[in-house]
Amino acid sequence: MSKTFPRREFLKSTAAMGAGALAMPAFVSRAWAASDQLNIWAYNGFVTEEFRNRFEKESGIRLNIRLVSDQGEQFNLLAAENGNFSTDIVCCAGHRFYQFVDASFLEPVDTSRLSNWSQIETEYAEADWVSRGGQRWGVPLLIASMGLLYNTETFTDTDSWAPMFAEENKGRIAYQIQDFFPIAMDYLGFDGSAARYRGNTDVAQRAVDATRDFLIGKKPLVRRFYDSGTEVQQMMVNWDIALAQSWSGAASKLILDGFPASYTIPKEGGWAFAYGFNIVRGAKNLDNAYRFLDALLASPENGAAMVRETGYISALKGTEALLSDEERKVLFLSPEHRGRLTWVNVETAPFIFDLIDKAAEEIRAA
Numbered sequence: 001m002s003k004t005f006p007r008r009e010f011l012k013s014t015a016a017m018g019a020g021a022l023a024m025p026a027f028v029s030r031a032w033a034a035s036d037q038l039n040i041w042a043y044n045g046f047v048t049e050e051f052r053n054r055f056e057k058e059s060g061i062r063l064n065i066r067l068v069s070d071q072g073e074q075f076n077l078l079a080a081e082n083g084n085f086s087t088d089i090v091c092c093a094g095h096r097f098y099q100f101v102d103a104s105f106l107e108p109v110d111t112s113r114l115s116n117w118s119q120i121e122t123e124y125a126e127a128d129w130v131s132r133g134g135q136r137w138g139v140p141l142l143i144a145s146m147g148l149l150y151n152t153e154t155f156t157d158t159d160s161w162a163p164m165f166a167e168e169n170k171g172r173i174a175y176q177i178q179d180f181f182p183i184a185m186d187y188l189g190f191d192g193s194a195a196r197y198r199g200n201t202d203v204a205q206r207a208v209d210a211t212r213d214f215l216i217g218k219k220p221l222v223r224r225f226y227d228s229g230t231e232v233q234q235m236m237v238n239w240d241i242a243l244a245q246s247w248s249g250a251a252s253k254l255i256l257d258g259f260p261a262s263y264t265i266p267k268e269g270g271w272a273f274a275y276g277f278n279i280v281r282g283a284k285n286l287d288n289a290y291r292f293l294d295a296l297l298a299s300p301e302n303g304a305a306m307v308r309e310t311g312y313i314s315a316l317k318g319t320e321a322l323l324s325d326e327e328r329k330v331l332f333l334s335p336e337h338r339g340r341l342t343w344v345n346v347e348t349a350p351f352i353f354d355l356i357d358k359a360a361e362e363i364r365a366a
Contacts, residue, residue: 036060037062041065044067048305050305083281085283089277089278089280090278094138094343098347106278106280116297140315143273143313145333151260166221173241176225181356185207186342193352216363216366223235252331253311272341300314302316307319
């Protein structure tokens with residue numbers, strides 16, 4: 001949500017969805033359709049080298065992996081292919097998959113073909129955002145949260161978003177406008193998910209307008225409206241800022257690298273969505289797709305490896321026990337902090353995101 005785009009049409013960059021450097025050269029860019037092939041579009045770290053090598057050896061299936069940078073890239077590529085898709089699996093964010101479903105890009109997931117579906121934490125496997133129209137459309141793998149990243153040599157035990165709006169922190173604050181906007185709505189007592197405003201666009205518009213005016217008033221405090229996870233990491237490392245709204249992946253990598261920072265879900269709440277793998281409509285290697293997904297779900301070791309590569313939380317049961325104390329502290333949210341998260345509402349997202357996009361441009365122009 002870092003940049004403006006018409007969310008019901010073609011998507012542009014959504015760098016906030018990555019955790020740092022997700023865009024890397026593809027292992028294999030050519031598509032294959034054969035009994036011993038599987039074509040996957042994925043973010044860096046979602047298919048680890050160890051898992052890839054083991055799966056290919058045990059299954060005899062070659063994984064042709066194209067690393068992608070964001071949701072918009074995948075959506076636009078699928079749209080351009082006009083139903084003759086060159087991949088079997090894509091990687092959709094939980095709050096974006098409805099766009100792929102509504103565009104007829106995806107195939108419903110037949111969980112009866114996944115013997116290890118039960119290895120997904122129940123709260124994720126049965127979540128509303130996995131379903132649309134009574135069918136499941138993806139396999140949740142990693143959980144991204146959005147919270148407060150702060151320099152621990154400047155702040156201690158910050159448990160509120162209030163410092164992001166305080167005059168004494170002028171010039172030390174950064175956030176992505178669209179991503180931070182729902183947080184600001186919640187902070188002001190509105191409903192950033194817009195669940196309360198379903199069917200009542202006028203009420204939602206008033207809440208968005210009030211939040212826009214509040215953020216315009218606080219704009220002089222902001223050092224920069226940033227675009228990507230790597231950008232907020234660099235600003236922290238350079239001591240340009242001390243406070244930032246951040247996705248968990250970028251924050252955890254910074255902390256594990258030894259920078260004096262902490263990441264928390266403030267008492268006023270944070271946001272979350274899940275990344276998962278989705279099967280494209282008419283997948284040419286459908287049987288291999290299910291075999292791959294089932295193997296990925298088979299062991300919490302796979303979840304732990306993905307956590308270490310991406311900085312996100314695993315949706316697989318038993319992953320936490322495989323992390324070191326240091327990793328667990330950074331890469332796993334306590335039940336209290338998980339309880340503070342609001343999940344993006346896929347039914348209200350289309351209209352509230354459009355309102356937020358317009359408000360974000362007005363904030364930039366103010």
